[in-house]
Amino acid sequence: MVGERQQVLYLWASGSALDSPVVAWAFHDGSGGSGPPIPVDEPPYATGVAALQDGWFLLQSSQLVAPPPGQEHVNTFLDYEFVLERRIPCT
Amino acid sequence: MRPGVALRTLVRATTRAVPTGAEGDQRPHHLVRTVGPVFNEHRMEPTLLTTRQMADFVTDGYLRFDALIPDRTNQRVLEEIARLEDERWAPEGLKPPDTRTPFAECYPEPSAIGEYLRHPTVQGIVASLVGLDCRFDHDFTHHLAAGSTYLQPLHVDAVMDSSDPAFDVQLFYFPHDVAPGEGGTRFVPGSHLHRVVSSGLDRYQRILGEEQFSGPAGTVMVFHHGMWHAGQPNPGTGDRWMHKVRLNPTKPQVRLWDTADLDELHNLPTDHVFATMAPDSVAHTFRRQHRWQSVNASRNEQIQRARLWRYLTGDDDYDVDHYLTRLELHMEVGSGG
Numbered sequence: 001m002v003g004e005r006q007q008v009l010y011l012w013a014s015g016s017a018l019d020s021p022v023v024a025w026a027f028h029d030g031s032g033g034s035g036p037p038i039p040v041d042e043p044p045y046a047t048g049v050a051a052l053q054d055g056w057f058l059l060q061s062s063q064l065v066a067p068p069p070g071q072e073h074v075n076t077f078l079d080y081e082f083v084l085e086r087r088i089p090c091t
Numbered sequence: 092m093r094p095g096v097a098l099r100t101l102v103r104a105t106t107r108a109v110p111t112g113a114e115g116d117q118r119p120h121h122l123v124r125t126v127g128p129v130f131n132e133h134r135m136e137p138t139l140l141t142t143r144q145m146a147d148f149v150t151d152g153y154l155r156f157d158a159l160i161p162d163r164t165n166q167r168v169l170e171e172i173a174r175l176e177d178e179r180w181a182p183e184g185l186k187p188p189d190t191r192t193p194f195a196e197c198y199p200e201p202s203a204i205g206e207y208l209r210h211p212t213v214q215g216i217v218a219s220l221v222g223l224d225c226r227f228d229h230d231f232t233h234h235l236a237a238g239s240t241y242l243q244p245l246h247v248d249a250v251m252d253s254s255d256p257a258f259d260v261q262l263f264y265f266p267h268d269v270a271p272g273e274g275g276t277r278f279v280p281g282s283h284l285h286r287v288v289s290s291g292l293d294r295y296q297r298i299l300g301e302e303q304f305s306g307p308a309g310t311v312m313v314f315h316h317g318m319w320h321a322g323q324p325n326p327g328t329g330d331r332w333m334h335k336v337r338l339n340p341t342k343p344q345v346r347l348w349d350t351a352d353l354d355e356l357h358n359l360p361t362d363h364v365f366a367t368m369a370p371d372s373v374a375h376t377f378r379r380q381h382r383w384q385s386v387n388a389s390r391n392e393q394i395q396r397a398r399l400w401r402y403l404t405g406d407d408d409y410d411v412d413h414y415l416t417r418l419e420l421h422m423e424v425g426s427g428g
Binding site: 010076 | 254285286287292295297299383384386387388391394395414
């Protein structure tokens with residue numbers, strides 16, 4: 001039986017747009033290594049759009065939420081997160 | 092070090108004669124006297140940090156001192172921290188100091204760990220950042236056996252900390268050579284002023300500009316307690332050892348370093364990148380944008396660095412690019428003056 005396994009790629013960008021430069025990333029491979037790896041470049045894709053061009057599909061982008069009063073100038077986690085997936089056929 | 096990541100310019104402390112006890116010396120008493128047992132059987136004053144080093148610490152969250160501790164001490168420390176690892180929780184044997192122990196009373200002679208902690212440059216680092224009257228929080232021996240595949244998630248060593256500018260420091264001491272990629276600590280320069288919860292950082296496998304320690308035996312790094320960091324696998328053939336100690340200040344951390352160059356480098360609050368600015372100043376350092384930081388995060392960083400510098404210098408008017416002053420002016424005007 002043919003099925004699919006998911007590869008998930010997190011990209012964090014320096015701006016809120018999908019074509020903003022990537023500054024951080026994480027890769028999770030549900031295919032157990034049978035699917036293609038991500039490029040060895042650092043970062044693996046210069047932008048989220050470059051990942052789309054390599055066959056990734058966008059699942060989610062972070063919402064733009066104004067910081068609560070009093071926290072406007074406090075940095076916390078990385079701001080602009082994009083979650084992408086790639087489905088790998090498997091038997 | 093990770094491929095493609097340039098080695099950070101090493102920060103080396105220079106050995107400078109620090110005037111002591113002279114008439115008119117305005118330094119706090121605890122900086123003038125010789126504190127605790129002496130290093131290498133010679134009475135040496137702490138080598139305090141400079142204003143440039145303090146500005147780098149505020150900006151990057153750490154300083155690095157390569158091959159600081161001599162090999163004789165390194166060898167003794169390797170034996171002692173191996174004992175500490177074995178005996179820390181054993182019924183008998185070598186024990187760490189109790190939490191809240193005065194720093195000067197930690198690891199008394201003939202302890203090798205104590206010998207490292209009493210090195211004049213280590214004393215100067217501690218004196219400059221948290222004061223020699225600081226207290227021991229805890230220490231730990233971080234041992235990665237040869238071939239270890241343990242990959243620790245990125246984290247900070249606390250829960251969500253308060254917004255107080257006061258901070259702890261953590262000394263990371265590597266008593267033997269650490270080759271690139273062989274278990275050196277991963278860390279993210281400039282992450283220390285981000286307010287996060289520790290396990291929220293697990294998600295970041297790689298961040299541009301992060302570093303993985305490698306360097307010669309005897310290297311000491313000092314981290315702001317908020318620095319994001321993580322242990323890494325050790326594919327090498329030798330065990331990797333590192334001793335980490337956390338210290339808590341007991342008094343405001345105001346002008347504890349060698350401030351001889353402070354007047355020269357401490358910019359006016361009007362220093363503004365889009366108006367007029369001094370070419371070589373603390374503000375110039377504080378404008379440093381780390382590769383992983385967005386424009387917005389970088390501006391927030393400047394605000395947080397300026398805020399921390401106000402605390403460290405006692406100058407409530409200090410600013411970089413008018414950010415804090417502008418906010419305060421708006422608050423004043425909005426409240427009717």
